[in-house]
Amino acid sequence: MAEAAVKQTPTDAMIATLDMPQGGWSDAARRDALARVQAMGLPGRRDEYWKYTRPDTLVQAQAVPAALRDGDDTVLFDAVDRLKIVFVDGVFDANASDDLTLEGITIERLADATSDLHWGRDLYGVLENNGQNPVPRPLAALNTAFAADGVLIHVTGKPSKPVNIIYRRTSTTADAMLHHCIKLDAGAELTLLENGPVAARFNGVLEVEVADKAAFHHVRAQGRDHEQRAATHIFARLGTESTFKSFTLTANGVMTRNDCVIELTGDDAAAHVAGACVGDGRDFHHDDTVFITHDAVNCESRQVFKKVLRNGATGVFQGKILVKEGAQKTDGYQISQSLLLDDDSQFLAKPELEIYADDVACSHGSTSGAIDEDALFYLRSRGVPHSTATDLLTLAFLAEAVLEVEDEDLREEVTGRLASWLERHAA
C-alpha cells in the first residue's frame, strides 16, 4: 500500500497533463485503461521489470526536449513502392500522406473513426490489456487511455504494396502518443514499414490481430534522431497457421524501450521478433523486452536480438518464452548477443524460459563479447584496413538478426543503413 502511494504521485502528475479523447467506440476502452494505469502506477525504478532501465524520463510529466539534428542519414524505404501514412510531431498529416485507399485494405485515422460499431472495439486496448499479465506494462495502458492519434488498418486481402508509416519531427518538445491497430482477416497479408523520428518523446502502441493463415511482416527503423526517448509496445495475437514477423533497427536515440508481447493462440503458427541495434556513447540506452506465450500446439517462435555497443553505451535484453500446459511440439528459440567494442559499454540480459508442457524444444542463449581478434588479423593480413575489417565483422555479427527481414530489398536497405552508421561512427 505504501509502495503504491509513493508511485501514485508521478502517475497523477502525468495524467494531469493529458486529455482523454471523449465519446465514440473507444470510450469504454480508454476509461478501463485509465483505471489500469491508476491501479498499477507508472513504472518506477524499483519495479522488477525496470531493473536495468531507468524509466524516469519516460514517466516524468514533461518530456525532455530533443534537439533536431537531421541530415546525417539516408531515409529508408524511399525506393519502395508503398502507401505512405505520414505523422508530423505525432499528428497525422493528410497532405503529406498518400490517398489511403488500396485494394484489400481499409485504413482510417484513429481520431476519425467515431462510429459506435467499429471493429476497433474488439482490438483497441484488448491485446494491451491481455499483455498486462503476468507483467504490468503501465505505459501501454496510459497510451490506450490517452492516445489521440494513430491508424486503424483492416486487412481483408493481399494489398499490392506495403503500408509505410512515416514519422517526421519538426519540434524539439513534441511529446507524442500514438496507438495503431491492425486486424488481418483469415488469409490476409500485410507488410508494414515504420520509420523516421517521431517526437522528442514517444509512447507508441501497436496492436496486431493475425487471424488464421494470415501473415504480417513488420520492418521498423528507429533512428535518424539522436536524442529521442521512446517506449514502444507491440501486442500481437496469432491464429492457426498464421505468421507474424517483426524486425526493428535501432540506431541513435538516447533511451529506447521496446516491449513486444506475443500470444500464439492457434496451432501451427509462427512468430519471429528480431532487432539489430547500434549504439554509441554513454547516453545511449536500448532495452528490448519480449514476452512470447505459446498456448497452442506445434507453434514456432524466434527471438533474435543483436546489439553493437561502443563508447559506454548500454544494451538490455529481457526475453521470455512461456509454454503453457498443452502447448506441445513448441519450437522456441531465443538468442540475444552484444558486441562490445570497448570495455566501457555494457550488456545486461535476462533470458527466461517457463515451460509447462513436456514435448517441447526450446533453446536460449545470451552472450556478450569483443571483436574476434583472430578474424580481425586474418582480414588485415589480406590488406583490409583495420576500420573496414572491424565494420565487416560487425555487420557479420548483426547479420543473423538482419536475416530475419524476409524481403531481400528491405534487407539490403537495412544493411546499408547499418554500414553507413558504422562508417560514420568509426573507431
Next chain:
Amino acid sequence: MLSIKGLKVKLEDEDKQILKGVDLEIEAGKVHAIMGPNGSGKSTLSYVLSGKDGYEVTGGEASLEGVDLLDMEPEERAAAGLFLAFQYPVEIPGVGNMTFLRTAVNAQRKARGEEEMTAAEFLKVVRARAKELKIDADMLKRPVNVGFSGGEKKRNEILQMAMLEPKMCILDETDSGLDVDAMKLVAEGVNALRTEGRGFLVITHYQRLLDHIKPDVVHIMADGRIIKTGGPELALEVENNGYADILAEVA
C-alpha cells in the same frame, strides 16, 4: 626481396623468448623452404613478419624490398606485397568469401594507388582462378572458411594468394591436411606464381610438398634459430634421418 637480420622475438605477455636471432635472405625468383621440429618458431616467424599482435621484437630487423616491415600495420605489409598462407586459416561467420576477396583485392589496390577492380572484372578472374584450384562456386559464396574441410581451407588460402598476387609469399604448412591430389593442385597454384619478381618461403615438415615445389634453398630451424642451410638435399636428409643428426652436429 625479404631480408631478416638477427630477429629476436619474445611473447608480449610472457617472459618467453621464441626467436633468438634469425637471419634469412630470400632473393626474388627463389623458393626457400624452412623445416624444423614442432615448436621451433616457424609459425612465430611468419606471424611476426605479417604483423600479428602478441609478440615483441627485442632485436634485429626485417625488410621487404628495403622497406622496414616491423613498423607497419598488417594491412600495410599486405599492400607492400607480403602474403601469409596461414597454418590454421580463420573461419569468419557472416562474411562471404567473395565479399572478403574483393574487399581485400581492392583495398590493396587502393593502398597502392592503383585502380580498383570492377565487380565484373573481379568475378571473371576469381572464377578462373577458383576453377584451377577446383574450388566450386558454392565455396565462393559461403562465409570465409566456415564449414570448409581442412584441405578446402588450404586451397582457399592459395586462391587468395593467386588473387592478391603478392611479391613475397609465406606458406605455413600449406601441405598439412591435403590429400595427394589437392597437394598437386596447390603446388601447381604456387608454381604458376613462380616468377622472376616473386619470392617464396615454404614452411613444411615433409619432403612430399618439396617434390612438387622444388626449393632453391632449405633451412633448418631449431629453438628459434636457423641452424643449418643447404640445398634441396637437406630436405631429403631430414626426411630419412629426422633432426637428431643435424641437432647433434650444431650442439
